[in-house]
Amino acid sequence: MTENTAQSLLDSLTSPKQVMDLSDEQLPLLAAELRKRIIDVVSKNGGHLAPSLGVVELTLALLHTFNMEQDKIVWDVGHQAYAYKLLTGRASQFHTLRTLGGLAGFPRRSESPYDRFGVGHSSTSISAALGMAMARDLAGGKEHVLAVIGDGSLTAGEAFEGLNLAGHMGRRLIVVLNDNEISISPNVGALSLFLSRTLSRRWVRQTRKDVLQLLRSIPRIGQKLALYAMRGEWSFKSFFTPGMLFEAFRFTYIGPVDGHDLPALCRHLQMAAAVEDGPVLLHVRTCKGKGYAPAEKVTACCSQIPTSTKRSGK
Known part of the structure; x- marks a missing residue:
């Protein structure tokens, strides 16, 4: 397939529901196109490049598995949401990212009906998604509610408050942990070391x-x-493995899963969606900056910092 044909695939998508109908052969082609578009725009406008590159396959798997006309995704922080913006009817405007009057660098409810929650910084996704799940249950709805949170955001107390309450209430909720072992800088502390177990x-x-x-x-x-x-x-x-921690919060734990293996991601998301008796956490391991060698190199260097240094926070 030529580059022009591949490029037309993204531009032909006007609704996230169309991603559900893409073939297994089309998804990797679309992933490559998403990365190219993100790199092209961010190199001119600035923005959060590496986090969004790292979740391209995860975003595709989410939209391939869930119906965004009904189901709800809450992105934590928003640094990871560029591919999501491109796939939810904003590809033609993506060149205006982070410019005056253009697309916001974060999910914004006024910008798109698919941005279910306005976010900035950080760790609010689980609590927000839990509120949506409670509203769904009160209304007798059946839709899925998901929170996508990074391992850096998971170190904040508010995230643990959300986990604690979700487990206590037993609501049907899916939390996707995007674990790339680095936020703005290498993660530190006991939780980071625990998540790194494999x-x-x-x-x-x-x-x-x-x-x-x-x-x-x-x-x-x-x-x-x-x-x-x-x-x-x-x-x-x-x-x-980290499953012990999340099982203690009364979550069904699934993972870790390779965050760049599209068939595996779709399969495990379907498993998570099939859990009906309480919250579930899907642990996904991704490479920050995936597909862009300079960003991958920086991330790899950071992740190789000795454990003793990570513990000290240096």
């Missing part, structure tokens, strides 16, 4: 493989032992 490192995968092979080699009972081990793996993961 069982996907190579040595962990190899150890798992070796243990299963060893169990299977035991005569007569090996296969049963390996089966029991795999059944217990989820409990093991929930103890050693």
Whole structure:
């Protein structure tokens, strides 16, 4: 497909509902076009480049899975919302971003009916989405309500107040945690270290493989032992990964999920949407600045700061 054909895909979208009808082949092409448009405009007008580049696939997956004519998304802070603006009928005006009389750099209710909540800075998304979920339930509605919050915003007390109340009330609510391990600067503190836990490192995968092979080699009972081990793996993961924290808030925890794998994102968002008996948190890992080498390089350098330095806040 030529670049001109790819470019026409974004310009042909006048409603976010059209994203739901895109094929698996079209979504990556649209992702590339979104990144190009964001880079072109932000390089001239200024703005929050790296955060919005990091959530291109997440934004596409959200709009591919949920119906924005009914469902509601609350973006925390708004630094991540440029792709969302482009896909909600504002592509032709996007060149006016952050200019006098042009598009705002943040979600703004007066700008679009798809901007469900006006935001600035920060950590308000969970509380706002919970209020919308309560209003929905009182009105007997069935729509989904989502809050998209970054790991930097999650360190604020207001975010935890929202988590605490949502878990206590048991409302049907989806919180998407966009975890890129860096906000304006590298995140610090115990929560950042906790979210960084992962069982996907190579040595962990190899150890798992070796243990299963060893169990299977035991005569007569090996296969049963390996089966029991795999059944217990989820409990093991929930103890050693961030799921333990969010389960304590009475959230169903899903993740971590690769935030740049569109099929996986759509599949896990559908799983989250299927949870009907309380709030759910989908943990998504993204690369800030994805698709733009200079931004990716800066983010990678920041994320490689030694743990001891992160703890001290330097």
